[in-house]
Amino acid sequence: MSLDQLYQQIILEHSKARHGSGLAAAEAPAGASSGQSHQLNPTCGDEITVRVSVAGGKVSELRWEGDGCSISMASASVLTDLAEGMTVEELRAVIDSFREVLRSRGKMAADPELLGDAAAFEGVSRYAARVKCAMLSWVAAEDALGKALAA
Amino acid sequence: MVATPAHLRRSAAALGNDEVLRIRNDFPILQQHVNGKPLVYLDSGATSQNPLSVLEAEQEFYERRNSAVHRGAHHLAVEATEVFENARETVADFIGAEWDELIWTSNATEGLNLLTYSFLNASLPGATPDAARFALGPGDELVVTEMEHHANLIPWQELAARTGAVLKFIPIDDAGALDLEAAAGIIGPRTRVLAFTHASNVLGTINPVPALVALARSAGALVVLDACQSAPHLPLDVKALDVDFAVFSGHKMLAPTGIGALYGRSELLNAMPPFLTGGSMITTVTMERAGFLPSPQRFEAGTQRISQAVALAAAVNYLSETGIDRIHAWEAELGQRLVQGLGSIPGIRVLGPAAGEERIGLAAFDVAGVHAHDVGQFLDSRGIAVRVGHHCAQPLHRRLGLTATTRASTYLYNTTDDVDAFLNAVADVRAYFQA
Numbered sequence: 228m229s230l231d232q233l234y235q236q237i238i239l240e241h242s243k244a245r246h247g248s249g250l251a252a253a254e255a256p257a258g259a260s261s262g263q264s265h266q267l268n269p270t271c272g273d274e275i276t277v278r279v280s281v282a283g284g285k286v287s288e289l290r291w292e293g294d295g296c297s298i299s300m301a302s303a304s305v306l307t308d309l310a311e312g313m314t315v316e317e318l319r320a321v322i323d324s325f326r327e328v329l330r331s332r333g334k335m336a337a338d339p340e341l342l343g344d345a346a347a348f349e350g351v352s353r354y355a356a357r358v359k360c361a362m363l364s365w366v367a368a369e370d371a372l373g374k375a376l377a378a
Numbered sequence: 379m380v381a382t383p384a385h386l387r388r389s390a391a392a393l394g395n396d397e398v399l400r401i402r403n404d405f406p407i408l409q410q411h412v413n414g415k416p417l418v419y420l421d422s423g424a425t426s427q428n429p430l431s432v433l434e435a436e437q438e439f440y441e442r443r444n445s446a447v448h449r450g451a452h453h454l455a456v457e458a459t460e461v462f463e464n465a466r467e468t469v470a471d472f473i474g475a476e477w478d479e480l481i482w483t484s485n486a487t488e489g490l491n492l493l494t495y496s497f498l499n500a501s502l503p504g505a506t507p508d509a510a511r512f513a514l515g516p517g518d519e520l521v522v523t524e525m526e527h528h529a530n531l532i533p534w535q536e537l538a539a540r541t542g543a544v545l546k547f548i549p550i551d552d553a554g555a556l557d558l559e560a561a562a563g564i565i566g567p568r569t570r571v572l573a574f575t576h577a578s579n580v581l582g583t584i585n586p587v588p589a590l591v592a593l594a595r596s597a598g599a600l601v602v603l604d605a606c607q608s609a610p611h612l613p614l615d616v617k618a619l620d621v622d623f624a625v626f627s628g629h630k631m632l633a634p635t636g637i638g639a640l641y642g643r644s645e646l647l648n649a650m651p652p653f654l655t656g657g658s659m660i661t662t663v664t665m666e667r668a669g670f671l672p673s674p675q676r677f678e679a680g681t682q683r684i685s686q687a688v689a690l691a692a693a694v695n696y697l698s699e700t701g702i703d704r705i706h707a708w709e710a711e712l713g714q715r716l717v718q719g720l721g722s723i724p725g726i727r728v729l730g731p732a733a734g735e736e737r738i739g740l741a742a743f744d745v746a747g748v749h750a751h752d753v754g755q756f757l758d759s760r761g762i763a764v765r766v767g768h769h770c771a772q773p774l775h776r777r778l779g780l781t782a783t784t785r786a787s788t789y790l791y792n793t794t795d796d797v798d799a800f801l802n803a804v805a806d807v808r809a810y811f812q813a
Binding site for chain 2: 229239242300354357
């Protein structure tokens with residue numbers, strides 16, 4: 228597998244664009260229920276804080292703040308684009324599907340219909356050491372979503 | 379380009395590429411291709427590779443002598459004990475110690491934990507009068523440095539937390555050098571232990587051991603030396619350095635994992651309470667109590683890592699036959715080549731001593747706009763193995779305003795071609811990631 232299959236153009240672009248980055252600068256939206264989660268990858272020191280806001284059964288906003296490799300930053304950016312506007316159930320289904328593909332060690336193809344741009348991370352599943360990088364923000368979002376619903 | 383100072387210029391004693399190419403033939407693992415490219419192994423600071431003589435020594439032990447040591451009267455038990463104790467003598471001799479001052483451990487981390495748990499045991503009720511000199515409590519201070527590997531930091535944090543002692547640290551300057559003026563203010567009458575690394579696994583600095591030992595001696599403190607990055611790479615004489623304890627790991631010096639050693643002055647070791655207790659370390663045992671053997675058995679409870687000890691001795695023989703001073707001189711050249719090469723690539727910030735200043739054969743660096751994990755992945759695609767992350771030194775990275783760096787570390791089997799392949803690849807990193 229070549230490096231370009233891991234670092235697809237869409238990943239490199241999102242790692243720079245970082246959609247949804249800037250949690251510290253933005254207050255949680257009024258009228259929504261918000262939850263926040265901080266996740267750390269102790270092997271490399273990468274960390275991320277994700278805030279998920281839910282209103283009327285839908286994700287109204289996802290914001291994050293993080294520092295890490297291009298895979299982890301692009302993954303959070305792609306997640307932001309996907310999650311906003313989804314119902315809680317849709318987001319959960321997408322997170323489950325993403326996790327399944329990432330843990331498949333290259334044996335499972337991503338469903339672009341369901342995962343959209345996140346399907347570009349399919350190649351990461353062949354690099355065991357990088358799966359955590361791609362999963363970091365998604366694990367945080369799942370935890371933050373649970374907290375938002377419990378709030 | 380900065381001129382290399384006279385003391386660092388190529389000495390006649392240093393290895394050269396031709397000899398290194400012959401050395402490489404002894405290392406089967408280096409003969410392979412990774413991702414379609416010849417493997418360039420620049421991660422010996424994390425773990426080193428094993429020459430055939432080491433692999434054969436371990437296999438030969440299992441094929442011909444495998445048996446428990448220090449017990450049994452049969453032929454194999456006698457042979458196993460002999461090679462095990464000969465191995466101890468070989469390794470002790472390599473660092474200038476006596477045989478009974480060298481205790482086998484799993485690695486340096488275990489050696490440091492052995493010390494801190496022994497000192498903790500000395501601080502608990504019921505400790506023997508002998509152990510009183512190691513007892514710690516409120517008012518006592520332990521001193522480390524800001525550049526320590528977590529293995530030489532966290533055990534001391536835990537010891538301080540459990541005894542009420544205070545843990546202090548000697549700060550570093552922006553170039554990564556220890557602030558010796560600050561050290562003179564920090565090390566004082568309350569200081570009981572000064573623990574520091576001989577050579578930094580991130581910065582490549584060789585610390586001024588005599589100056590630090592002098593400060594500790596004037597304070598009456600014990601000196602613990604983390605020799606993980608020095609024992610494999612430069613001549614080490616624990617007596618000449620006048621340290622009380624030293625630790626190192628076999629796997630960083632051509633031996634397998636699972637074996638390392640703790641050096642301690644015999645007078646201290648024989649007064650310290652044991653860390654692990656059980657079989658093989660006792661004199662008389664009743665149902666109520668036990669007497670303990672002197673060092674080294676005192677600290678070697680249970681069946682030991684016999685084949686690994688034999689393999690470590692074979693590794694030490696390999697280093698000695700090649701000449702540790704010649705290895706050191708060669709790696710110093712490679713270290714300079716790394717720093718000078720990296721320094722000429724735009725957007726690269728090298729940590730530690732500047733080009734031309736003394737350093738061991740490694741360099742950790744930051745690439746502007748590219749995370750260390752991505753740098754490592756890119757290099758791997760060219761068959762180049764480096765370490766990425768915080769290298770078990772989070773406080774040091776935080777002090778330098780970083781969370782992760784990339785580190786290339788050399789050993790006696792690296793050529794200048796290895797370094798150049800690495801430098802050429804690093805030069806392409808920022809363009810690939812559009813930084």
